[in-house]
Amino acid sequence: MRPGLMSQTQNSSSHNRLSFVLMLAAVLLAFVAGVLWTDGPSAIGFPGGSTDHERKFQDVIHLVDQVYVDEPNDSVMYEGAIRGLLEQLDPHSVYIPPEQQEQVSETMQGEFSGIGIQFEIRDGVVTVVSPIPGTPADRMGLRAGDQIVEIETVSAIGISNEEVRLKLRGPEGTDVAIGVRRVGKAELIHLTLTRGKIPIHSVEAAFILDDGRTGYVMISQFTAVTDDELESALLFLEQQGMEQLILDLRGNSGGYRVQAHEVADKFLTGNKVILTTLGRAEGTSDTLWSTGEQTHAYMPLIVLVSNGTASASEIVAGAIQDYDRGLILGQPTFGKGLVQYPFELEDGSVVRITISRWYTPAGRCVQRPWDEGLGEYLMSAYRDGHDLDSLELASPDSLGEVYYTRTGRRVYGSRGIQPDVLIDPGMISDYGADLLSERILFDWARDLADTMGEPVRPFAQFLEDWYPTRVQLNSLFSLAAERGVDYDSEGWNQDVDYLVDQIRAEVAQRLYNGREYLWQVLINGDATVDSALVRMPEADGLARSESLPESG
Numbered sequence: 001m002r003p004g005l006m007s008q009t010q011n012s013s014s015h016n017r018l019s020f021v022l023m024l025a026a027v028l029l030a031f032v033a034g035v036l037w038t039d040g041p042s043a044i045g046f047p048g049g050s051t052d053h054e055r056k057f058q059d060v061i062h063l064v065d066q067v068y069v070d071e072p073n074d075s076v077m078y079e080g081a082i083r084g085l086l087e088q089l090d091p092h093s094v095y096i097p098p099e100q101q102e103q104v105s106e107t108m109q110g111e112f113s114g115i116g117i118q119f120e121i122r123d124g125v126v127t128v129v130s131p132i133p134g135t136p137a138d139r140m141g142l143r144a145g146d147q148i149v150e151i152e153t154v155s156a157i158g159i160s161n162e163e164v165r166l167k168l169r170g171p172e173g174t175d176v177a178i179g180v181r182r183v184g185k186a187e188l189i190h191l192t193l194t195r196g197k198i199p200i201h202s203v204e205a206a207f208i209l210d211d212g213r214t215g216y217v218m219i220s221q222f223t224a225v226t227d228d229e230l231e232s233a234l235l236f237l238e239q240q241g242m243e244q245l246i247l248d249l250r251g252n253s254g255g256y257r258v259q260a261h262e263v264a265d266k267f268l269t270g271n272k273v274i275l276t277t278l279g280r281a282e283g284t285s286d287t288l289w290s291t292g293e294q295t296h297a298y299m300p301l302i303v304l305v306s307n308g309t310a311s312a313s314e315i316v317a318g319a320i321q322d323y324d325r326g327l328i329l330g331q332p333t334f335g336k337g338l339v340q341y342p343f344e345l346e347d348g349s350v351v352r353i354t355i356s357r358w359y360t361p362a363g364r365c366v367q368r369p370w371d372e373g374l375g376e377y378l379m380s381a382y383r384d385g386h387d388l389d390s391l392e393l394a395s396p397d398s399l400g401e402v403y404y405t406r407t408g409r410r411v412y413g414s415r416g417i418q419p420d421v422l423i424d425p426g427m428i429s430d431y432g433a434d435l436l437s438e439r440i441l442f443d444w445a446r447d448l449a450d451t452m453g454e455p456v457r458p459f460a461q462f463l464e465d466w467y468p469t470r471v472q473l474n475s476l477f478s479l480a481a482e483r484g485v486d487y488d489s490e491g492w493n494q495d496v497d498y499l500v501d502q503i504r505a506e507v508a509q510r511l512y513n514g515r516e517y518l519w520q521v522l523i524n525g526d527a528t529v530d531s532a533l534v535r536m537p538e539a540d541g542l543a544r545s546e547s548l549p550e551s552g
Contacts, residue, residue, distance in 0.1 A: 041281040041341060041355055057081075082351070090354050091370050091377055092338050098348035103165075107200055108255065110225035114169040115176065116198045117142060118515070122443070124158045125149060125181075130515045132201075136193040143182070144510045145450050150179030150188070170195050183450045202226040202255070205248075205519035206233035208240045214533060215242035216523055219263070222255025222312040227262040234266070234296055244300035244540065246532050247316075250330060254311030257339060257358070261288045264319040266296050267326070272361065274319045277339055279356030284339075300540040301326030302532045305419060307385025310334035317417045318360035324407045327539045328419045329532055331385040335368030335416030362403040364413035384415060386425060407545065421535060423528050431491025432499055435476075440483055444476045445503045449510035459512050463524060468503055476503075501525040 064072055079095065086093045096104060106112040116135020117128050126148040131138040148156055151167045168176060172195055180189040204220040215237035219226060264274050270292020278285045303317050303326055314333050320326045340352045357365050370377045400412035412418050435441040455462070477487045501522060509518035523529055
């Protein structure tokens with residue numbers, strides 16, 4: 001029997017290739033991150049002995065070892081067998097090699113030891129995208145656009161991403177010397193930075209919108225520090241006059257389930273089920289409740305979701321929706337209702353195995369069917385997120401099993417979280433998609449920012465009135481043509497508002513030296529956020545009704 005404390009179930013030529021790529025990238029992270037269990041199943045060991053199946057497998061290994069035409073690579077062969085075994089289970093039970101596990105662990109723990117830059121390899125050169133505030137790189141004055149051409153007096157030209165991480169990261173308190181090339185400086189800048197603890201922020205952005213009363217917070221993933229970061233952000237925004245909140249979970253592929261529980265708990269009154277997990281092994285079933293220690297219970301709330309919203313972020317959206325605490329606005333979410341636990345092996349590799357399903361307060365399991373293979377699994381989420389006309393015309397039975405919220409609103413299971421308000425994500429032309437996916441627009445915008453020197457006006461003025469000129473845009477079109485993307489006036493005119501916002505955001509990040517400026521530009525022109533503002537009175541009504549005592 002499924003859990004639930006509420007009513008139980010009753011019976012064009014243009015396309016969005018870029019959106020699919022972004023959704024795929026986000027959801028592939030969920031294959032590694034997902035909803036993570038914090039306490040493992042009880043008494044799990046590695047038994048000895050062998051079954052007929054195990055003996056058959058050993059026989060095949062022996063035959064390959066003895067008679068295969070070439071000398072087999074044991075490591076590749078065994079790791080391939082492990083992956084093949086896990087692929088038969090579900091899309092989210094995965095094998096993570098030792099060299100990848102360290103990076104995964106750092107991301108989920110929310111910190112590492114290094115100098116504190118976001119970087120990219122651009123034309124073979126390590127280029128600073130943004131220094132992380134408060135880190136050694138920030139304190140030593142590294143700027144967006146700086147090029148690190150030497151590390152420990154050795155040329156860093158042509159270095160790989162992995163080599164950069166290995167050379168710049170290291171034990172806290174140790175030094176690393178770098179040589180920096182900066183626009184407008186003839187001489188190489190030599191710096192010695194002392195490595196420190198670098199936060200990996202899960203709250204990507206937090207600021208007040210132009211109306212002066214709406215707070216906006218974006219959570220990019222659920223790491224070990226999400227609860228603390230969100231609380232700090234909300235307190236800061238309340239000091240700035242926040243009266244209502246837009247919580248952006250678009251593209252959030254998940255993370256720790258306990259963090260999702262704590263985030264939802266902030267907005268709910270006490271003694272409410274937030275999620276239930278059911279598994280086969282001992283210790284894999286659990287129920288997490290709201291604590292009654294909520295810090296923001298009555299604030300009007302709208303949660304933004306997309307088809308890249310998965311697992312832990314769906315836990316938050318599901319709880320908010322089932323209790324009618326706020327509005328869910330956007331596109332249907334990905335639909336990942338499985339919980340994984342990471343089992344570490346002797347060599348430092350990890351097998352992440354699905355140990356349970358999780359259910360929303362109303363008893364919904366949002367897991368999308370995967371029986372038709374991985375490709376269809378991903379494509380069905382993409383279609384649900386973009387073919388909104390079909391969803392609006394669909395019969396209730398086709399949307400999944402029917403459940404009911406606290407006030408009796410109809411909601412659905414088995415295909416993600418269906419938003420209360422559907423928002424068309426829009427379509428982008430082939431031309432616009434190529435400008436973005438080939439990084440032509442971003443490269444051009446960063447070069448443009450480098451020619452502008454130090455900012456001569458406050459950011460608020462830039463946000464209000466800076467736009468690229470036609471002459472500047474012509475140079476973008478020329479660069480695109482040089483890279484094999486010919487100008488398409490129809491495509492450009494279709495996407496002009498969106499693409500110009502992307503340009504403005506990149507220039508702002510570079511010019512004002514921080515990613516927070518990028519997000520303020522993008523959100524300022526975000527149609528989904530504009531729709532959320534229009535719907536705030538409805539969210540206010542839900543917040544007030546959730547605070548009333550329940551009858552029974």
